[in-house]
Amino acid sequence: MLNSEEKKLIVKIAKLYYFEAWTQEKIAVKFGISRPAVSKLLQKGRDEGVVEILIHDDTLETGELEKEIEAAFDLKQTIVVPTRDLKQELVYSTVGKAAAGFVLKAMKQAERIGVSWGTTLYHVVKEFPFEKKENLKIVPLVGGMGNDKVEIHSNQIAYELSKKMGVKCESLYAPAVVETEELRDKIVELPNISSVLEEGKQIDLALVGIGNPFAMSTMEQIGYLNQEVLQQLKALNAVADINSRFIDQDGALCNHPINNKVIGMELEHLKAVKLVIAIAVGLHKVDSILAALKGKYVHVLITDEPTASSLAAKLK
Structure with missing residues (x-):
């Protein structure tokens, strides 16, 4: 049975050790005792119930979700990142870190990696470790110019990822969406644009985001979508955009002029890529993800x- 003074000491030591990550050596110096004495007090705290260590094992639940989604859409892999107890601002970075780790392993056989754009991909690159690579090139899959949200543009994401690995990257110096189909046709014929688009067709691995045009849409925030276009897309049952092209709830390309004004990889070419990794976060994207998987x-x-x-609940 602990007396009150011993219990107070154990509480102080346990808080420093478990909450503030102090070493046992540092704690020993602070309290003028030996390191083995610190270890014994920590053990006594656990034995007497002063300290309880809880490990929340989410692997079983997330593993079942992964299997369910993989089976429903014949995916090579699904990674569900446990984020239940995280604050919203930490969700993107946590998913980004998990995605970065997976991409690092998946890219071993790749010579060209294509990147789309968006907030989620920005966080993947932000969390990507510095690891030197050779014989690798990063290619932006969609245009992106202007001063708004530059950090999430495809060119910037390609550049930042290339810096992390010390490799070359291309730049697609064109807007993601232009005013007319005629202008789009002229721009994609320019040598410096057509060469990058052609390289995009040769990639081994693609990193893409999945957007919802009607909720927290970056394309709307930047100005590529106005209310008139959004209403037209809604009438066509559009629920998602990939590489700035819009698809309906069944994953089919929407028959809307905006899809013909995009400067970037066509979705039919995306389907030909050996490995397409999609990273998407947020409940507002459930229907968008579902459409991308159906397609x-x-x-x-x-x-x-x-x-x-x-997503799994919608499969039942």
């Missing part, structure tokens, strides 16, 4: 736990 644009899905749970 067979994705081989690997990486998402957060609540989104995966809602």
